[in-house]
Amino acid sequence: MKTLRSLLNGRRDLLQSRAVRSGLLLACLLLPAIARSDDSAQLKIDNFKFGPEKLTITKGTQVTWTNQDDIPHSIVLNALGVRSKALDTDKTFSYQFDKAGTFAYICGLHPFMHGQVVVK
Amino acid sequence: MTTDLHNPDRRGFLKCMTWAGSAMVWTVAGGIPRSHVIGQAEAAETGFSFAQVSDSHLGFDKPVNANVAGTFQEALGHVTSMADKPAFLIHTGDITHLSTAEQFDTGAQLLTATKLQTYTVPGEHDILEDNGKSYLNRYGKGTHGDGWYSFNAQGVHFIGLVNVVNLQGNGLGDLGNAQLEWLEKDVKGLPSSTPIVVFAHVPLWIVYQDWGWGTKDGGQALSYLKRFGSVTVLNGHIHQVMQKIEGQVAFHTARSTAFPQGVPGVAKGPGPYPVPAGELKNFLGTARISLVSTKSPLAIVDTPLAG
Numbered sequence: 001m002k003t004l005r006s007l008l009n010g011r012r013d014l015l016q017s018r019a020v021r022s023g024l025l026l027a028c029l030l031l032p033a034i035a036r037s038d039d040s041a042q043l044k045i046d047n048f049k050f051g052p053e054k055l056t057i058t059k060g061t062q063v064t065w066t067n068q069d070d071i072p073h074s075i076v077l078n079a080l081g082v083r084s085k086a087l088d089t090d091k092t093f094s095y096q097f098d099k100a101g102t103f104a105y106i107c108g109l110h111p112f113m114h115g116q117v118v119v120k
Numbered sequence: 121m122t123t124d125l126h127n128p129d130r131r132g133f134l135k136c137m138t139w140a141g142s143a144m145v146w147t148v149a150g151g152i153p154r155s156h157v158i159g160q161a162e163a164a165e166t167g168f169s170f171a172q173v174s175d176s177h178l179g180f181d182k183p184v185n186a187n188v189a190g191t192f193q194e195a196l197g198h199v200t201s202m203a204d205k206p207a208f209l210i211h212t213g214d215i216t217h218l219s220t221a222e223q224f225d226t227g228a229q230l231l232t233a234t235k236l237q238t239y240t241v242p243g244e245h246d247i248l249e250d251n252g253k254s255y256l257n258r259y260g261k262g263t264h265g266d267g268w269y270s271f272n273a274q275g276v277h278f279i280g281l282v283n284v285v286n287l288q289g290n291g292l293g294d295l296g297n298a299q300l301e302w303l304e305k306d307v308k309g310l311p312s313s314t315p316i317v318v319f320a321h322v323p324l325w326i327v328y329q330d331w332g333w334g335t336k337d338g339g340q341a342l343s344y345l346k347r348f349g350s351v352t353v354l355n356g357h358i359h360q361v362m363q364k365i366e367g368q369v370a371f372h373t374a375r376s377t378a379f380p381q382g383v384p385g386v387a388k389g390p391g392p393y394p395v396p397a398g399e400l401k402n403f404l405g406t407a408r409i410s411l412v413s414t415k416s417p418l419a420i421v422d423t424p425l426a427g
Contacts, residue, residue: 047388047389047391048331048389048390048391049389069391070182070184070391070392071391071392072217072218072245072248074248078289086218086219086248088218089182104289106289108287109244109245109248109287110291110331110332110390111287111291111292111332112290112291112329112330112331112332114289
């Protein structure tokens, strides 16, 4: 009897932990991709790549890029006429997206680096 | 890929990095390939020569090399202590790391100390402030547009080009129409026997497109130089030696005096490439270019700081 109960308990624990895990997984998948309008979003520059390369946000979100490379990078949002200064290691650049649309950007020093911000 | 060593195609270039054919030979000492033209390097010792330094990145302070001013000074010391002193110095860009006045000052100080006439072209790191004015205020005198120019020395026509302004989403260097038109006119009146040396920061040919190591309209520039018997193209930007010969054109990139960068197809990115302690100076260095009175390209001898 004891064995059966513990088995059932174990099964419930497993279910609970699975639910928790899938909930966490869902949160992990959604959180970085969709930021709330009063929120801010973070973008990393690492090994000559923007991460994530495609970021989806809602209008009014402030996006901050942080350069984690040993080499300076910059952010050039041609469609918006926005050009950051060169960011040395650990330096950041922030921009608030107030218009909806898809905005492609590049690094002004290494234009083969491409990123995209989708504003909904 | 073509097997004709005298005309390796562009796509085959990377496979031909260890190429040995025509009159160019690679020897490897301490893991570093050095190149020279067979039988001509010594003859050239008594002739006209100039030196190339590149990518000093003054202001860079990361662990790969925390003393870039020191290694730049050492490289310049190698040049000035040559028994047969080069006629002048060419710096193929990225003098500074972040275009600050302090970094330009350090560069000017170290270059002036060589007492050699110095010719420069900007790298993308030299035009990060004020739309390139901080570079042009120091080195733009007598140049055109963003800083391009030409001059003659010992019967050789030298052309300094700027391919780091207006970098676009294709990722490659760019010369632009105004500069191309100027170049076409600049070489128009020259006899085809005039040896030509072109120098610019980003390689004029496509070394590795994925990392933007090439110039979008470099082919257009080279088409104006096709009729000349000897054309030598000197570049920097990629912080490692790469060479190829295509017809009468010899392409060459110089080492940095600051830090090495990864090898295309091997490293995961084009950033500073950490090397084992004590080995850094094998990856930094200078190039000496000598004029030899033959139809073959100029003789280029790459020298690492160590060894």
